[in-house]
Amino acid sequence: MAEVSLRNVTKNYGALEVVHGIDLDIAHDEFVVLVGPSGCGKSTTLRMIAGLEDISGGEVAIGGNRVNDLPPRERNISMVFQNYALYPHMTVRENLGFSLLIAKRSETEIAQAVDDAASILGLGELLDRRPAELSGGQRQRVAMGRAIVRHPDVFLFDEPLSNLDAKLRTQMRIEIKKLHQKVRTTIVYVTHDQVEAMTLADRIVIMKDGDIVQVGTPLEVFERPVDTFVASFIGSPPMNLLEGKVSGGFVWITPDVTLPLPTVFSGKVAEGQRVTFGFRADNLMPKGHALTESGATADLSLTITLAEPLGAETMLLSELAGVEIQGKMLNPRPVSEGEVLECQLSLDHCHLFDTATGKSLR
């Protein structure tokens, strides 16, 4: 059993505090993704779990044991780095077996473990090559092989796919997910890419400016963002956000543009309160090109400024009250710039945030 827990963990560089007392419990075998914009402290947090950064305050425990003062080698973790960090002077075989060699395992044992890892990751033919002779994807796989070869309690991934091209990234993402299904080990994975976070994670931890903003399953953070930051960070394209004022059962964006207040919020907002109205592109669709859904809707007549055909659907850009918003057209037909489309907004899926605090009012 290797659950990881962080209790009030802080990190200072001199007077500057970059991680402000975060708490997090990661269950055994769980795949947790730390996600956030650059500089949010996610990599620092991971490196504190790894033991590569000193922990300024609080406690990190792996498998119930406090590891604050243990060096990385005594934490039984492995890590895959963004730049792979393969040993350039060793062959793939030596790279994979290095940790076992250091642990003074027997030669046959090392050979067996290396072969096992190589077969899991399809590295069999590459074993006698050096890292310089491998492609980016192969290096990435070797880095993963090096991590799994000694069956650690926890895998740590630090933006492992950032250096790969888009196609390879998708492919490796699937391999990582499969790897987790095969080896069933606790994984802490850091990325700035919310798509990676959504597709890989059992639970997503969204960080901002050294704090955890929200923890939840991919669907939870997508459907119930706690604030406007999460709403705009998770999901592609980001959520449309329009600021307005509550009055008479409507949200007044401008004197000309009003949106009905979704019923779910009716008792939760005060008359005259400044709110931010949020909805996703999936909930704004032209009539006749939408999902047939029951529930409350609002009609909007939108002038299309740009259409992006993606094949199965077309992304529509328009403006509402001076703010650029995005909608989606299913079963698409060609749309020209300047065309006016009658659209409907599904109110049941809309969000309302307090403008002053940014917090969700749900």
Add this chain to the structure above:
Amino acid sequence: MSTIATDRNRLHRNRQRALSWAHFTGLFLVMCIICIPGLWIVLNSFRPTVEIMAKPPIWVPTFTLEHYRAMFGGAGEGGVPVFAYFRNSLIISVTSTIIAIGIGMAGGYAFARYRFRGKSYYFVGLMLFRAVPGVALSLPLFIVFARVGIIDTHFGLILVYVAMNVPFTVWLTDGFFRQIPKELYEAAEIDGCTRWQAFWRVEFPVARSGVASAAIFAFLTSWNEFALASQLTRSTGSKTMPVGLLDFTAEFTINWGGMCALAVLMILPALALTFIVQKHLISGLTFGGVKG
């Protein structure tokens, strides 16, 4: 239209050809300036004294080994204690190189990997020491060494050469260690290494080419150094080969042939060493370990 185009093509091609010839000639001249003095020493060591002094110079020498024979001969026949000088040079250069590389590598690693107060000042300080001309130190060193009693000893010269070479070695190895991404030792630490193991098993092998080149520089500096050695050594027991060259100067004459012969003997080991170590100077060894 097409003829104009053809003409312009030809003009361009001719210009390119002329440029590459000029380039080649220029390089050849520079190479001559660098190599001819060395070649002249080798040629002089194999020709009779008459030919050495001849004006205009004789390019194709009459081959003779008389200078080598005389050099290894008895004291009365113009002989010098070549083996003693060679041994001194070797002991002093090798020992000082090993010590300087040991200290310099540790220093370079510290500068590359650790943060500490006044780091940049220390670094500039080291470089400033190197900027002091060696000859300016010869008198103070002579006095201090004479007082301490280490003048005319191997130990004295080794001390001087270590001090001379450490700053340069620190500077050079710092650069090489800086090029190695820190993730390599971090990966090694996670793989179970102590910091010491991570250094010897991962960082040192990767930086080996850099350390080897630093070692060549340090060795050649010690091997060829004359100014200080000529002040700090007196007897056959400690004189190095460059100082030994002075044995060929008498009150009124200079035995150019003998001097050249000893110089050739001096060049050979240095050349051989450089040649051997050069194989390890494969650049780009770090390529592939991290993102390519």
